[in-house]
Amino acid sequence: MGTGPPDTLRVQTADNVSLGYSTAGVGSRMAAQLIDSTVALALVFVALVAAGGLVSRASTAQGLAWGAGAAAAFAGFVYFGYFLVYEAVTGGRTLGKRALGLRVVRIDGSAPDVTAILVRDVVRVIDLGLFGVGIVVMFFHPLSRRLGDLAAGTVVVRERSTLSLAAATAPPPVILRTPDAGPPIEGIERLGTSEQNALRVFLSRPGLTPQLRAKLAGDLATRLYERLQLPPQAPERMWPPELLIERLYLQLDMRSR
């Protein structure tokens, strides 16, 4: 399975398959935070303007004081509430995160629950408020987690939806120099699908320099001689390795159809 690059979160599913999530970096996280803060502050502004409009209608000084108090209380909670409610409702995808293709998941790959979101949002007070200590922690953490993530057991991951099923399943074109399958090769029944896959990977790999391609073909052919158990005087050994590979591939392809 491999451990993957260092910025990959590995999650073990219930059926013991490991999923790889690529984590979001400091830059995209801060950009998302900037968008969210802007939107939240705009909401606070709208709330204040609306409240101000209501307050100005108050006829008495008493009413004015009450209105101002209520408006200030409301505006104060809008900012914190934006993050809390938005994340709780969408499961950790605020507007800024969505814009940058980010998402909050718990360290075990599950969606964050309300408790985890509450911890993240409360600890944001320290992360952003205390000299931006969270940004420093994020910078040094291998998975770019801030203090709020550490306390909540969450990670922000990148949502990669660019690879479509059609693109992923389109077989890579096989580059053949000759469409001729050639004479039947002795011992081909000894080869299985793993050899076929290897041939296919070799033949569908574009951009190899001729020297490298010839060297790889030579290595591959040496292995194939063994697998085919070709006698030392077999004519196939006289073919150029790349021709052997192409003919083997075509014959195996015909067999598997």
Place this chain on the structure above:
Amino acid sequence: MTVDAFIAERRARWAELENAVKHARRGRLRALPASELERFGLLLRHASSDLAIARREFPDAAITEYLNTLCARAHPLLYRGAPLRLSTVTHFYATGLPRAFRAAWTYIVASLGLLALGFLAGWIAIDVRPDLRASLVPPSLFDEMARGHIQANVPDAPFAASFIIQNNIRVALICFAGGVLIGIPTAFVLLSNGWMLGTVAAAVHLGGYDLQFWSLIVPHGVIELSVIVIAGGTGLMLGDAALRPRQLRRGDALAAAARRAVTLAVGAATLLIIAGTLEAFASPSGLPDAVKLTIGTVAGALLYSWLLLAGRVDWMSWRSSASRRAGTATASSRRSASPSALAPNAADPSR
């Protein structure tokens, strides 16, 4: 199996899963009927086992990357915590918060100790160095004492209330969140709040205005300081988990402690709405000092009887087990017994 055969055989299932992921609204599968939900789980298990095969057989193929992305997107849709319900919140205030308070009592006592330490230090500082009084205490306090009475200057009570509430909630949340930095900001907030109270109290004591001063503090201060101490306790709990993770990894210990403590901290912080209202309306009002002190005492008695007594008995299971003991296996008692029988924790009243 070649990669083509692998894809051809399973492609339809992946497309179906991808479609279901795309149609999950707001990151949830809530809109799906039960049969499709079951199908979703089946498709995800198929896809993740396909991913395991693809990793082994075709590690470099695009399909392996695709399957990883597909599973990674589908996984959190299926695996998630319980959703928040209103009943969870009311149940939390009725039993969960007092229980969490009692479970965290050592940390809360330590937090109270830090506050008291700051208070004592402030008091002693004023006592030992009276010449520093002017720089440690707001000078307006001395002007007021010279004029013969002290009072808090609160011009617009409703506006002040909202300001006080927000500020105090922020302080309480910093007390909790400071735990992630091994509790250093928490200790600082507790010590400095204690210090401020201590210096002012000592200065007022020298001037001989104790009763007026405490009648300004006590009505809201009982709840307010209790909440700060509780929030400080949760912060110390986090700091302790980060410093001494015991059997767990450090990060896991911190996360576990934060999950236990955050509801206590946030739940306690909501009490500051009551405290802030009292601070703006009752404390500076013209009520007689005795009434103000009574307000504080009653608020404290209510707060601590709730924190120390609520949630000690699980009434649901107590009732059902009592009816079982009485041997009245009527239809109604069986109905009331069944919900607790489903919950093993609640079925045993001794827990």
